[in-house]
């Protein structure tokens with residue numbers, strides 16, 4: 211799957227992930243109204259609105275991008291119907307040949323991590339039947355419990371040709387509270403980065419490992435250091451757009467081959483129609499606004515990379 215991601219990035223010239231984080235507030239009224247007419251003002255109605263919204267975003271952007279990242283919290287908040295919309299979204303993105311990164315941020319003691327891994331990127335067997343319940347291509351993993359909490363995910367990846375993005379330095383304002391604490395004279399995120407580099411070395415694809423890292427766009431200097439610590443790991447870089455990250459900040463997240471990082475934007479793309487720059491599209495044409503936002507993001511990042519080379 212890591213090789214597919216690389217090929218798709220090279221083909222699209224867009225190291226971009228569209229984050230499918232469909233808060234109801236971002237879903238235009240005409241979509242909500244139709245869904246509520248069909249399913250009522252219920253959890254099912256919310257899930258239908260989410261699905262219709264996602265479908266249009268994907269229909270307008272799939273040919274420009276290598277990957278999407280549905281954030282499971284946005285679905286889970288609507289209970290079982292929300293999770294069904296998550297799964298429908300994953301399947302539809304696969305139909306469009308997109309790489310799907312399930313943003314699930316799991317991690318627990320080994321036996322529990324094994325169950326999370328089976329459900330999201332692996333196989334469960336029921337009697338004589340085998341199933342791939344959620345079937346994302348990559349998932350995000352929280353490494354706080356240490357190696358035995360991460361290993362079951364890596365084992366499933368090896369078996370199923372899937373991948374991970376492990377939290378190393380997150381984009382949020384409080385991320386330094388624990389992650390920047392000095393241990394033996396070095397910040398915790400560097401220790402985690404070194405562990406990711408070790409796990410990555412055991413899980414190599416053609417030129418990159420299928421064990422990657424998450425490092426926020428909001429901390430470019432730390433990204434530069436972590437890039438060197440984890441040379442064979444893809445870095446998933448959230449924090450572009452709505453959280454303030456810009457193309458020029460991101461060049462050091464990439465390797466000299468122009469690869470090795472993939473930048474996520476969620477609200478900046480899916481709610482583009484609400485921004486002044488794309489207001490001309492209006493809520494009726496939110497999909498076109500998202501497409502224009504992806505094109506601008508590609509120009510911003512590609513332009514920054516070209517001038518850095």
Ligand SMILES: O=C(O)c1cc(=O)[nH]c(=O)n1[C@@H]1O[C@H](COP(=O)(O)O)[C@@H](O)[C@H]1O
Nearest residue numbers: 281350380381424426448452453475476477
């Ligand atoms: O793992 C992530 O994707 C993630 C890690 C991180 O450090 N910061 C971060 O924002 N994210 C996720 O990336 C997305 C960012 O959304 P926007 O700020 O709307 O682009 C959300 O789904 C977050 O949960």
